[in-house]
Each structure stands twice: as structure tokens, then as C-alpha cells.
Amino acid sequence: MLRPGIGRDVGRAQMHAHHAIQIALAMTGSFLMHGEHDAEDSPRRGTVVMPHRRHQFDGCGHAVAVLFVEPETRQGRALFARHRDSDVAALPTTSPPRWWPVSPIPPTSAAPVGG
Numbered sequence: 001m002l003r004p005g006i007g008r009d010v011g012r013a014q015m016h017a018h019h020a021i022q023i024a025l026a027m028t029g030s031f032l033m034h035g036e037h038d039a040e041d042s043p044r045r046g047t048v049v050m051p052h053r054r055h056q057f058d059g060c061g062h063a064v065a066v067l068f069v070e071p072e073t074r075q076g077r078a079l080f081a082r083h084r085d086s087d088v089a090a091l092p093t094t095s096p097p098r099w100w101p102v103s104p105i106p107p108t109s110a111a112p113v114g115g
Contacts, residue, residue, distance in 0.1 A: 002020060002033055002096075008044060009064070011058070011059055011061070012056075012057070012058040012059070012115065013025035013056065013057045013058075014056060015036065015054050015055065015056045016053070016054065016055070016066065017051075017052050017054045018051070018052075018068070019051050019070075019071070020051060020068035020069060020070055020071065020076075020078050021048065021051055021054065021068070021069040021070075021071055021076055022047075022048070022049040022055075022066060022068055022069075022082065023047070023048050023049075023066070023067040023068075023069065023079075023091075024044075024046065024047050024049070024064055024065070024066050025044070025045070025046045025059070025064065025065045025066075025067075025091075026044070026045040026046065026062055026063075026064055027062070027063035027064060027065055028062045028063045028070065029058055029060060029062035029083055030043040030044055030045050030062065030063075031043070031044060031045075031055070031057065031059045031064050031076055032044070032056060032058040032060060033055060033056070033057050033058075033088055033090065034088060035046045035049070035054065035055045035086070035087030035088040036051055036055065036087060037052070037087060037111060038087070038088065041056075041058065041090055042090075044090055044091075045091070045093045046090070046091030046093065047088050048079060048083050048086075048087060048088075048089045048091060049087065049089075050080065050084065050086065050087060050088075050090050051071045051076075053086060053087040053088070054087070055088050057110075060068075060085070
């Protein structure tokens with residue numbers, strides 16, 4: 001099961017953990033996220049947080065989309081298999097991750113507007 005949410009002007013959440021796998025994606029700007037064992041916050045545009053791993057989040061006042069994925073689902077098992085060694089894993093920001101379901105359309109092959 002996937003549970004999405006988008007927050008605007010998102011602030012700081014204290015150190016916590018939850019059963020679901022959390023995917024956070026910055027819609028504007030970046031946010032700060034770190035796990036219990038990370039040395040410091042680092043600006044991020046996308047993260048995956050493993051279940052039952054303590055982490056702290058600061059949206060820095062930006063819009064952030066958050067998905068919660070139940071770890072028992074097929075999608076949850078795949079995310080866990082890929083990121084199990086990290087409390088908080090940063091997602092790539094320059095291109096879609098390998099597990100992304102759809103390849104982006106290159107700008108040169110996009111249909112013209114009104115055409």
C-alpha cells in the first residue's frame with residue numbers, strides 16, 4: 001500500500017521512526033534529512049528511509065512530497081532489498097533512478113505544442 005502526501009512550507013520533525021518506508025521528494029528547493037547514525041544534515045532533493053530507522057527531517061519551508069510504502073508489499077520488499085544498508089539513502093538528482101518505472105522523454109522527441 002502506498003500513502004502519498006504533499007506538504008507546503010514543511011518544517012522540522014524531531015528524531016522519530018515508523019513502520020513504513022518513507023520516500024521524500026523535494027518539489028521546490030531542498031530539505032534536510034539525516035539518520036540517527038549520520039554525522040550531520042545534508043541538503044537533499046530525494047531520500048528513502050528504511051522502516052524502524054530513526055531519522056530527523058527539516059523541510060526548510062519548501063514543498064515536499066512524501067510517500068509511505070508498507071514494507072510487506074512487493075514495492076516495499078524491493079525498496080528494502082535495494083536500500084537495507086542505509087538508514088537514510090539519498091536518491092540521485094540528475095537522472096531517474098534505475099528502478100524508475102518510466103524513462104523520461106528526451107526533449108528533442110517531444111511533440112510540439114498544438115501539433
